[in-house]
Amino acid sequence: MSPIDERLKSLNIVLPDVMPPVVDGYVPAFAPFTRSGDQIHLSGRLGKEGGKLLCGKVGEEISLDQGKLAARHVAIELLAVLKAAIGDLGCVRRIVKLFVMVNGAPHFTEPHRVADGASELLVQVFGERGIHSRSAVSVARGDFFQSTEAGKCTRSMFVVGPLRNCMQGPRSTQRRPRHPHRGRARGRHSLQCTRT
Numbered sequence: 065m066s067p068i069d070e071r072l073k074s075l076n077i078v079l080p081d082v083m084p085p086v087v088d089g090y091v092p093a094f095a096p097f098t099r100s101g102d103q104i105h106l107s108g109r110l111g112k113e114g115g116k117l118l119c120g121k122v123g124e125e126i127s128l129d130q131g132k133l134a135a136r137h138v139a140i141e142l143l144a145v146l147k148a149a150i151g152d153l154g155c156v157r158r159i160v161k162l163f164v165m166v167n168g169a170p171h172f173t174e175p176h177r178v179a180d181g182a183s184e185l186l187v188q189v190f191g192e193r194g195i196h197s198r199s200a201v202s203v204a205r206g207d208f209f210q211s212t213e214a215g216k217c218t219r220s221m222f223v224v225g226p227l228r229n230c231m232q233g234p235r236s237t238q239r240r241p242r243h244p245h246r247g248r249a250r251g252r253h254s255l256q257c258t259r260t
Contacts, residue, residue: 080144110138122172132180139185162198166203175201
């Protein structure tokens with residue numbers, strides 16, 4: 065058993081073998097994750113309670129503690145998606161960015177405390193590798209009227225990387241052909257190009 069699996073077990077977290085749906089019966093028009101180089105970008109997930117969407121506003125129908133617990137469950141779903149994407153969570157070298165949106169009441173000013181539910185879980189699971197940058201905002205209304213959403217889409221909500229080379233072969237060491245004029249001065253006012 066890997067160290068990550070041992071931590072999940074100690075936290076009484078069992079990740080599903082099959083990637084959980086965003087919402088039962090909903091067919092999204094976007095991918096659950098995309099890979100760009102050595103980073104994985106995960107799409108957003110919705111806050112749930114007992115497997116059903118947690119609807120309402122934090123600070124009104126939903127307490128702060130309920131919202132924080134929902135954010136923790138969102139992070140668990142994100143880990144399930146990540147595991148489906150890369151196979152082994154031990155490949156993760158860093159959680160880079162987390163963006164949490166909270167469906168808050170007009171007077172609610174503590175979305176950061178809700179987001180702590182997700183952030184704390186990531187650190188518990190990955191240790192120092194789980195320490196990430198984060199943004200947390202309160203919004204007037206969330207998708208499906210849910211209370212909490214966290215993830216990564218086109219706005220860098222949840223970014224994981226760089227990944228270890230356990231899912232891909234070693235990178236090619238073959239050099240690219242050198243441009244015939246690169247690095248060669250062409251007249252007294254030419255600049256020398258150097259490869260960085």
